[in-house]
Amino acid sequence: MPQVTECHDGLQPFSDPSVEVQAQWTLNNLVLKLMARTTQPFDQRPKDLGTLAVVEDPHLAEYMMRNPAIFQKNFALVAALGKSRFNLNGEQWELFRNRTQPSYNKASRKTERANIAAHYDRAVEAFDPGDMDSVEPLLSNAAMSVFVDALGISPDINQIVDLFPQVRIHAKMLQYFSWSGVREPEVLAKRANWLDQRFNAIFMDDPLSRDFVREAIGGTHPEEWHPAITDLMQNAFAGTETTVATLCWAVRLMGQNRTLQNQLRTEARLGEADTPLLRSFMFEVMRCIPPIPFVVRETKQAYDGNGVSYPAGQQIILSIIGLHKNPNAWSNPNQFHAARPEFAPSASTPKAYRPFLSGPRVCGGKRLAELEMMSAMTAILRKWRFSTKVPDVDFEYALAMRPASFAGVSIEAV
Numbered sequence: 001m002p003q004v005t006e007c008h009d010g011l012q013p014f015s016d017p018s019v020e021v022q023a024q025w026t027l028n029n030l031v032l033k034l035m036a037r038t039t040q041p042f043d044q045r046p047k048d049l050g051t052l053a054v055v056e057d058p059h060l061a062e063y064m065m066r067n068p069a070i071f072q073k074n075f076a077l078v079a080a081l082g083k084s085r086f087n088l089n090g091e092q093w094e095l096f097r098n099r100t101q102p103s104y105n106k107a108s109r110k111t112e113r114a115n116i117a118a119h120y121d122r123a124v125e126a127f128d129p130g131d132m133d134s135v136e137p138l139l140s141n142a143a144m145s146v147f148v149d150a151l152g153i154s155p156d157i158n159q160i161v162d163l164f165p166q167v168r169i170h171a172k173m174l175q176y177f178s179w180s181g182v183r184e185p186e187v188l189a190k191r192a193n194w195l196d197q198r199f200n201a202i203f204m205d206d207p208l209s210r211d212f213v214r215e216a217i218g219g220t221h222p223e224e225w226h227p228a229i230t231d232l233m234q235n236a237f238a239g240t241e242t243t244v245a246t247l248c249w250a251v252r253l254m255g256q257n258r259t260l261q262n263q264l265r266t267e268a269r270l271g272e273a274d275t276p277l278l279r280s281f282m283f284e285v286m287r288c289i290p291p292i293p294f295v296v297r298e299t300k301q302a303y304d305g306n307g308v309s310y311p312a313g314q315q316i317i318l319s320i321i322g323l324h325k326n327p328n329a330w331s332n333p334n335q336f337h338a339a340r341p342e343f344a345p346s347a348s349t350p351k352a353y354r355p356f357l358s359g360p361r362v363c364g365g366k367r368l369a370e371l372e373m374m375s376a377m378t379a380i381l382r383k384w385r386f387s388t389k390v391p392d393v394d395f396e397y398a399l400a401m402r403p404a405s406f407a408g409v410s411i412e413a414v
């Protein structure tokens, strides 16, 4: 058996390095399967993918989202990730939610727009036309600045963002193992511990983060703070990874269509208050490429209704991709249409559009993310022009679906 050695500057390696490749392949493949289903006639699709039931009917999906007491978060994730508002249920979830939600609500007020825009203006100013790979880290930095401002804390943002590639890998492995069975649990535990210690050190180094955590848990003992920091870390990652992924897709898609890009730029120059095409474009980006392509739920008790029958403990994939491409809900669902009539300002948002979910477990940062993305896109469009001749792009799915690279995209000042 190969020796596992301590690794101080990154995640502990698995003795079988191919397991990480398998994980990426399996997760990407799951997303591809969910995408492929959308091209089959709706009533001919199988109701499951192996042991996982699949839901892509808007009516049933809405029922699931509105009834988290029946369709709950999977407890296995709590053990793997540590407690957070993302994976808890019931009263414990409410407790954790109340620690961060008031801050997100306050940060998404229109009065905060200028502050949010200033972070993105700075990031966009620093894009390097010779290096498209500078774009994602700079956007991550801006998103993280917005996040820490929202909570009124000031940890070292660069240190947090630098850890994200490792968090991505860890999130990917946990998700993969939750279906395939855990391999090398001692390595996994060391990896979790490594990340945990780093985040703990970064947040504990910041007096404002310490105040936030002390207030959030209502306790004074540093040993009680640890779960609150785990929750903070998961909020930081989920809140920025999704927003930045969406912006990266938007940049890629704009690069494919110069005419559309020019129309969006004309709107962006007019000001943020009235940008219906940009709003519709961003909705369409998230409809076609939902940053979180699916969520997993588990039935707490047997469920019989809405045309399905599940035993207690049934794992269910709620396919956001499936909802977003449902042929009964959308005209030409598999076509990208920036000015889609379903997203016209006068139309009410379809129930089959749920990039942030809905109901009690709706994304806590939905309004903040929307505000942020409009500010970011306005800043980007005013300053830069993108072009690419590469129509299809590999994606990488860990927690969010990101473009695998910016290869083939070029950038020039407007």
Ligand code: HEM
Residues within 6 Å of the ligand: 085, 086, 097, 104, 147, 235, 238, 239, 240, 242, 243, 246, 291, 292, 295, 296, 355, 356, 357, 360, 361, 362, 363, 364, 365, 366, 368, 369
């Ligand atoms: C485009 C950007 C975003 C998208 C598409 C998105 C999407 C989602 C989705 C689908 C969920 C539900 C996950 C599940 O229940 O399994 C979720 C949950 C959550 N998101 Fe977001 N998100 C985005 C941005 C943000 C931002 C900016 C923040 C905060 C700064 C944030 C904070 C949260 C929180 C706290 C939850 C957990 C809600 C709960 O169960 O209490 N998100 N998000």
